[in-house]
Amino acid sequence: MNFILEATVKAVKHLYNTDIAAADINLQETRKEFEGQVTVVTFPFTKFSKKSPEQTGADVGTFLLDELVDVSGFNVVKGFLNISLADSYWIKQLYTEILPDSFAVAEPNGQKVMVEYSSPNTNKPLHLGHVRNNLLGFSVSEILAAAGYEVVKTNLVNDRGIHICKSMLAWQKFGEGETPESTGMKGDHLVGKYYVIFDKEYKKQIEELKAAGQTEDEAKKNAPLIKEAQSMLQQWEAGNEAVITLWKTMNNWVYTGFAETYKKLGVSFDKFYYESDTYLLGKDIVDEGLEKGVFFKKDDGSVWIDLTADGLDEKLVLRSDGTSVYMTQDMGTAQLKYNDYHMDKSIYVVGNEQDYHFKVLFTILNKLGKDGAAGLYHLSYGMVDLPSGKMKSREGTVVDADDLVNDMEQTAKDQTEAMGKVDGFTDDEKLQLYHTIGMGALKYFLLKVDPKKRLLFNPEESVDFQGHTGPFIQYTHARIRSVLSRAKITNAEITVKEIAAEERDVIAILTQFPAIIQTAAEGYSPAIIANYVYELAKVYNKFYHEKSILQAEDEEVKQFRLQLSSASGKVINKAMKLLGIEVPERM
Numbered sequence: 048m049n050f051i052l053e054a055t056v057k058a059v060k061h062l063y064n065t066d067i068a069a070a071d072i073n074l075q076e077t078r079k080e081f082e083g084q085v086t087v088v089t090f091p092f093t094k095f096s097k098k099s100p101e102q103t104g105a106d107v108g109t110f111l112l113d114e115l116v117d118v119s120g121f122n123v124v125k126g127f128l129n130i131s132l133a134d135s136y137w138i139k140q141l142y143t144e145i146l147p148d149s150f151a152v153a154e155p156n157g158q159k160v161m162v163e164y165s166s167p168n169t170n171k172p173l174h175l176g177h178v179r180n181n182l183l184g185f186s187v188s189e190i191l192a193a194a195g196y197e198v199v200k201t202n203l204v205n206d207r208g209i210h211i212c213k214s215m216l217a218w219q220k221f222g223e224g225e226t227p228e229s230t231g232m233k234g235d236h237l238v239g240k241y242y243v244i245f246d247k248e249y250k251k252q253i254e255e256l257k258a259a260g261q262t263e264d265e266a267k268k269n270a271p272l273i274k275e276a277q278s279m280l281q282q283w284e285a286g287n288e289a290v291i292t293l294w295k296t297m298n299n300w301v302y303t304g305f306a307e308t309y310k311k312l313g314v315s316f317d318k319f320y321y322e323s324d325t326y327l328l329g330k331d332i333v334d335e336g337l338e339k340g341v342f343f344k345k346d347d348g349s350v351w352i353d354l355t356a357d358g359l360d361e362k363l364v365l366r367s368d369g370t371s372v373y374m375t376q377d378m379g380t381a382q383l384k385y386n387d388y389h390m391d392k393s394i395y396v397v398g399n400e401q402d403y404h405f406k407v408l409f410t411i412l413n414k415l416g417k418d419g420a421a422g423l424y425h426l427s428y429g430m431v432d433l434p435s436g437k438m439k440s441r442e443g444t445v446v447d448a449d450d451l452v453n454d455m456e457q458t459a460k461d462q463t464e465a466m467g468k469v470d471g472f473t474d475d476e477k478l479q480l481y482h483t484i485g486m487g488a489l490k491y492f493l494l495k496v497d498p499k500k501r502l503l504f505n506p507e508e509s510v511d512f513q514g515h516t517g518p519f520i521q522y523t524h525a526r527i528r529s530v531l532s533r534a535k536i537t538n539a540e541i542t543v544k545e546i547a548a549e550e551r552d553v554i555a556i557l558t559q560f561p562a563i564i565q566t567a568a569e570g571y572s573p574a575i576i577a578n579y580v581y582e583l584a585k586v587y588n589k590f591y592h593e594k595s596i597l598q599a600e601d602e603e604v605k606q607f608r609l610q611l612s613s614a615s616g617k618v619i620n621k622a623m624k625l626l627g628i629e630v631p632e633r634m
Contacts, residue, residue: 048074048562050117051085051130058110063095082122083129084555090126100126134545137554142540144558145614151561151621153195160422161199161388162188164396165309165316168205169301170214171239173308173448175504176398179431179493182627184396185314186494186573187426189625194568199388202316203380206298207323212279214238215293216272217245227300233307233449234300248272311452313486313627318387320380326371328379332415333365341414354410362407377408385419392422394571399427399499426571429501431493454506455485459518462510468634480631484510484518487628491517494626495577515581517628520619523584525634527616530596534609541607549590553611556586560618564625573626580622587615 052069059067073088089104096103101123108121108128117136122129144150164184167173173181184200192198218225218241227234249272256266267273282290309315333350336342342350342364350365364374384393395405405425412420433446460481463469469477492509496502512518546554559579567575596612599605623630 048085051087051111054111054115054118055087055107057114058107059092059095062106062110063092065095067092067095077129081124081127081129082120083131084551085130085132087128087130088126089123089128093126104128134551137546137551138543140558141554141611141614145554145618146610151193151564151618153193153561153564155197156195158195158392159197159199159388159390160191160392160394161201161384161390162191162394162396163201163203163384164188165202165314166205166397167202167305168210169235169238169298170210170242172233172235172304175431175433175446175448175451178312178448178451178489179428180396180398181309181312181314182490182493183426183428183498183573185312185627186490186576186625187394187396187571189627190564190567190571190573190576193564193621193625196392196568199318199390200316201318201320201384203320203322203325205322207283207294207321207326209276209280210242211294211298212276212283213245213249214242215290215297216276216279217241217248218297219293221248227303233304234302235304235308236447236449237304238297238301245272245276308448308452311482311486312448313490313629320384322376325380325383326376328383329371329375329377330365330369330379332378332382333375336364336411336415339415341411352411352414354407357410359403359407359410362411364411373404374408374411377404378411381408381412381419381423382417385417390419390422392424393419394424394426396426396428399429401425402427424571426498428498432501432503434503434505451489452486455489455510456481457485458506458510459485459488462507462512462518463634466512480634483629483631484521484634487517487521487623487630489517490626490628491520491577494573495581497574498572517623520580520584520623521628521630522634523587524616524619524623524630525632526591527587527612527619528632530591530612531609531616534597534605536609536613537606539606541603541610543603543607546607547590547594549586549593550608550611552586553583553590553615556583557614557618560622567625576622576625580619580626583615583619583622587612587619 051074052072055072056067056069059065071091073091075086075088077083077086087107089100089107092103092107093100096106098106104123104126108123108130111118111130112121117133118130119133120131162184165177165181167177188198188200221244222241225237227237230237249270252270252272253263253266256269257263261269279290283294333342336352337344337350342352344350347367349363349367351361351363353361355361362374363372366372397405402425409420409423412423463481463484469480472480488509492504493502495515508514509516510518512522563575563579567573594608596605596608599608620630
């Protein structure tokens with residue numbers, strides 16, 4: 048594109064004695080039904096040429112054909128000049144741009160970005176919603192790093208509050224000393240079990256109180272269990288030793304369970320923040336806001352900000368009794384993170400039900416003139432639905448992340464064995480393959496869709512080896528590795544004079560990869576990478592089926608096709624890694 052841009056600037060200057068900025072030239076990829084690879088839109092040039100768009104296109108095309116050895120032909124359709132690049136250009140691209148190790152490796156851009164994702168509660172296991180969050184956050188982090196950013200991956204753990212006390216209280220009352228070791232349950236599942244037990248027992252008490260004549264609201268407030276949980280929270284905040292010890296014990300069970308799930312999902316973090324450390328932060332920012340006149344106090348002593356002029360509403364930032372609300376601690380945590388890392392951008396990966404909250408938070412921090420406020424971004428994503436009855440969760444309402452991973456591995460096993468694809472694999476290799484395919488299917492299906500869109504996840508469809516899926520791309524990579532394992536490949540540049548259209552198409556799509564990474568980074572969108580690597584796999588498969596590699600007509604053509612296959616395999620591997628997906632050597 049840059050090559051044609053620069054040449055078109057020269058053409059307009061030479062033909063019409065007019066200087067035009069490259070930014071004012073509209074280039075597109077040539078549509079598949081026309082010959083060519085790059086299209087120049089010639090309508091804007093007619094004001095200089097004083098000719099029709101077609102004649103202007105013919106003028107510019109003739110100039111490019113005469114002046115540039117790498118242009119082999121052109122055609123004009125209305126105001127669109129379709130340019131064909133010579134085989135020599137594409138061959139040169141393969142050897143000078145794509146095959147060197149520096150291909151698609153961005154120089155550090157000097158910018159630091161923090162990506163905060165996962166943000167679980169320690170009273171229950173991770174679920175399907177968390178899975179999309181984790182995969183999205185991790186992939187965006189990998190893409191930003193590939194685009195030249197220094198990336199810090201953080202996880203703000205919600206490890207305190209009334210919901211945590213509910214699990215603790217239920218375990219105290221009904222647990223009979225159960226531990227993950229004594230039950231064989233993962234720690235996060237064990238603690239989640241007691242959160243469910245609390246809810247069940249609490250509802251029983253509500254019904255009993257209602258039967259005794261209380262209203263529903265009264266019963267909810269007066270049920271002994273909720274009062275005990277509130278008392279436990281007060282004891283925790285006061286530093287009661289027994290409560291703190293139990294809290295630490297049960298949270299550690301959960302962290303061990305989370306670590307196992309994170310490992311299965313293939314995600315990681317550089318820094319953990321804990322709400323138990325940050326929930327008191329932000330009160331000094333409230334004082335600062337009052338001094339600056341950004342906040343105001345009501346008669347009851349509560350502190351507010353009026354954002355009606357910004358299309359928002361009045362928002363409470365401190366209760367009348369001086370206790371924090373979520374907004375208070377989020378302001379404080381934003382300040383803490385900036386003090387720790389001084390990042391240029393800070394991305395919050397949080398579901399779209401929190402859109403309003405983040406609009407308010409970012410508006411407040413900007414009004415306060417906080418450092419880093421301009422770089423705040425909410426990566427909002429839609430919910431994930433399942434076809435009814437496809438997967439059952441333990442409680443029948445939410446799909447557990449561990450159940451989902453197990454189900455995906457089983458689906459991958461069933462599909463792979465049905466196709467007879469595991470001959471010659473050991474049992475351990477089979478298990479690893481099922482995990483790789485299952486997780487590839489899950490991740491690709493969740494990441495190929497624009498993050499903002501709600502999506503319907505279908506496990507069987509996601510493992511289709513012929514569809515728009517992770518396993519189709521993984522299988523393409525395994526096919527390439529199989530071809531390369533059966534021939535000795537040279538590193539020398541091959542002096543082929545011409546190439547087939549299928550070979551040119553593979554090179555053309557490979558050249559796009561560095562720009563695709565940058566575009567995905569700018570849009571915080573793994574979907575751009577996912578759809579690119581699917582197109583690459585399709586184009587490579589067309590080449591593979593149309594042109595013999597190992598039985599090529601001569602050794603030079605064979606080596607050229609092997610090198611092209613090797614380059615394709617490397618880009619597929621790298622693109623899939625940006626999605627957090629492993630590609631097997633054989634399938």
